[in-house]
Amino acid sequence: MFVKVNPVLFVGSLFIFRITLEILKHSSALAALNKQLEGQGGHLMRLAIAVEHLHLGMKPSEVASLFQSQSDYDYEKSLRFIEDARRRCYKPFKCRTIRELGFCLPDCERKRK
Secondary structure (H helix, E strand, O other): OOOOOOHHHOOOHHHHHHHHHHHHHHHHHHHHOOOOOOHHHHHHHHHHHHHHHHHOOOOHHHHHHHHHHOOOOOHHHHHHHHHHHHHOOOOOOOHHHHHHOOOOOOOOOOOOO
8 A cells, every 4th residue: 555654754663653553544544435424423534534645645636536435425525625624734533533433444453442
């Protein structure tokens, strides 16, 4: 899997740890796109996906295209919401939050039992 990384993250072993976390969360986000993201939880997961990919260095237009599999997909509307999230400087969701939304991968190595 190809993952763009912010060069600011290059800080010795912390870099490796951060990349591992980003790949795990990125995988959960991509898996979530295989489902119809509806209701409050779906809205929050769409936001989590958008913010995560913005932080990975994707352009808003590229992020908007990720949602094409959603039945209510509208490129312009998606782009507006993504631009809004970028302006508000949202931070990526924590793994715990994604798990609470019900979108954690079943075989996630970070899942606590």
